[in-house]
Amino acid sequence: MEYQLTDKYGDLDSLLHRLDPRTKILTTVAFVLLVVATPPSRWQGYALCFILVASLALLSRLPLTFILKRSLVIIPFVLVIAIFIPFFKPASPGDTVFSLGIWLWNLSVTKSGLLTLFGVVTKAWLSVLSMILLSTTAKFSDLVKGLDKLGVPKVMVMTLSFSYRYLFVIVDELTRMRQARDSRNFGGRWWWQMRSIGNMIGTLFIRSFERSERVYQAMAARGYEGEIVTLSHLRLQPIDMYFGCLFISCLILIGLFSFLIA
Amino acid sequence: MEKAIEVENLYFSYPDGRQALKDMNMTIWVGESVGIIGPNGAGKSTLLLHLNGIYRGQGKVEVLGLPIGDGNIKSIRSKVGLVFQNPDDQLFSPTVFDDVAFGPLSMQLPEDEVRRRVSHALEAVGMVGYEERVPHHLSIGEKKRIAIATVLSMRPQILLLDEPTSNLDPAGRWHLIELLRQLPVTKVVASHDLGMVAQLCPRTIIMSEGRAVSDGPTAEIISDVPLLQAHGLSPIP
Numbered sequence: 001m002e003y004q005l006t007d008k009y010g011d012l013d014s015l016l017h018r019l020d021p022r023t024k025i026l027t028t029v030a031f032v033l034l035v036v037a038t039p040p041s042r043w044q045g046y047a048l049c050f051i052l053v054a055s056l057a058l059l060s061r062l063p064l065t066f067i068l069k070r071s072l073v074i075i076p077f078v079l080v081i082a083i084f085i086p087f088f089k090p091a092s093p094g095d096t097v098f099s100l101g102i103w104l105w106n107l108s109v110t111k112s113g114l115l116t117l118f119g120v121v122t123k124a125w126l127s128v129l130s131m132i133l134l135s136t137t138a139k140f141s142d143l144v145k146g147l148d149k150l151g152v153p154k155v156m157v158m159t160l161s162f163s164y165r166y167l168f169v170i171v172d173e174l175t176r177m178r179q180a181r182d183s184r185n186f187g188g189r190w191w192w193q194m195r196s197i198g199n200m201i202g203t204l205f206i207r208s209f210e211r212s213e214r215v216y217q218a219m220a221a222r223g224y225e226g227e228i229v230t231l232s233h234l235r236l237q238p239i240d241m242y243f244g245c246l247f248i249s250c251l252i253l254i255g256l257f258s259f260l261i262a
Numbered sequence: 263m264e265k266a267i268e269v270e271n272l273y274f275s276y277p278d279g280r281q282a283l284k285d286m287n288m289t290i291w292v293g294e295s296v297g298i299i300g301p302n303g304a305g306k307s308t309l310l311l312h313l314n315g316i317y318r319g320q321g322k323v324e325v326l327g328l329p330i331g332d333g334n335i336k337s338i339r340s341k342v343g344l345v346f347q348n349p350d351d352q353l354f355s356p357t358v359f360d361d362v363a364f365g366p367l368s369m370q371l372p373e374d375e376v377r378r379r380v381s382h383a384l385e386a387v388g389m390v391g392y393e394e395r396v397p398h399h400l401s402i403g404e405k406k407r408i409a410i411a412t413v414l415s416m417r418p419q420i421l422l423l424d425e426p427t428s429n430l431d432p433a434g435r436w437h438l439i440e441l442l443r444q445l446p447v448t449k450v451v452a453s454h455d456l457g458m459v460a461q462l463c464p465r466t467i468i469m470s471e472g473r474a475v476s477d478g479p480t481a482e483i484i485s486d487v488p489l490l491q492a493h494g495l496s497p498i499p
Binding site: 139140141144161162164165166168169211214215217218219220221222223224225228229230231 | 311314316336339340343344346348350351352353354355356357359360363364365367368369373376377394396397398412413416
């Protein structure tokens with residue numbers, strides 16, 4: 001079966017696609033660091049970061065609706081964690097927006113709490129936007145090689161590479177098991193359904209475990225002795241330097257602006 | 263003639279106690295193509311995994327005159343290429359190129375030699391231009407060919423194939439048989455596909471319950487209907 005998780009737009013041709021994955025990884029990390037370091041009270045900084053990431057999105061030639069849709073996926077997760085923040089900030093006089101009296105509790109939402117919530121959600125969203133640009137403008141295999149070349153520990157690089165390779169194989173296996181179940185399923189009680197789902201998860205785990213054994217054998221049969229060596233065709237071009245310098249200067253300017261002006 | 267593989271009195275049991283090989287004996291000469299046929303659970307795959315030292319049983323296994331041991335395991339694995347039944351087990355890298363280059367790179371060959379071998383191997387299986395493809399976007403026939411290329415890039419002297427034609431459609435099967443027939447190495451093919459064995463291997467060994475029960479010219483063996491039926495096999499219609 002065909003899956004298009006991240007590769008769908010990896011073959012487009014744009015400035016961002018032509019950059020070396022290492023340049024993209026480093027600039028993305030720098031961008032995320034700046035976003036995270038900007039305090040919520042300096043909203044102008046966020047606006048500038050947004051303009052920066054939005055212009056990159058335009059440069060990348062990716063469909064904007066695709067980027068937007070994918071970035072919204074993260075919002076519910078952030079909200080689940082962050083929704084309680086406004087309630088936990090200690091209320092100081094004049095800071096309270098409104099209070100809820102629930103029996104013995106008196107919950108009050110504070111302005112500074114709301115500001116923190118706004119900060120957390122914005123930071124998460126901006127970071128995710130930049131990560132989407134990173135992961136969709138490069139092929140996954142190139143990203144893995146970039147991480148490897150940047151000196152990320154081999155174990156992590158290999159884990160990432162194996163996850164990517166076998167994710168689809170396992171999803172296929174799950175799909176086949178579900179089809180086999182559904183073709184024999186005449187609608188039982190819900191706890192019966194739950195039981196079959198539990199069995200499927202268990203079977204999937206055992207099959208994956210056995211597969212890992214066979215994969216290891218296949219690797220050993222070709223001389224694997226604990227270290228994966230790969231060749232890479234990655235070459236840093238002048239454009240990587242120009243882009244890197246330009247981007248980092250933009251980040252420095254935004255940083256200066258949001259810390260000095262506001 | 264030189265012996266490519268010699269197996270004598272080989273016994274092996276899995277950790278759960280199941281005895282997979284029970285007094286297995288065979289000799290394969292350099293340049294031969296030998297089919298190993300037998301029912302499920304006869305020990306065919308287990309035997310293949312012994313021939314490059316993945317499993318070690320009790321008994322004698324010699325490859326190109328060398329007994330398998332810790333000291334020479336690396337050179338033996340570079341001489342014996344094993345193609346697994348399921349290409350999804352064999353292809354574990356993010357791209358086809360990385361997978362075909364894996365063997366030569368673990369042999370510590372220089373980079374330009376690795377690249378040359380990768381392009382030769384892909385040429386041999388008719389898959390030039392697939393270097394940057396992702397394995398999960400390939401058809402099963404393409405995956406099988408790439409799996410063979412990952413082994414050919416090591417320039418093995420002996421090729422071991424476990425069920426090479428399983429899950430292939432007739433056209434894919436035919437292409438694969440033609441491809442294998444043209445490879446000038448010693449071949450050992452484990453399969454239920456008697457038609458393929460008949461086209462590929464002049465000699466056949468029947469395995470049953472962990473040992474060789476019959477060994478001879480393929481034409482004789484596959485026309486011996488009572489023998490085939492006694493070991494869970496059926497003659498070609």
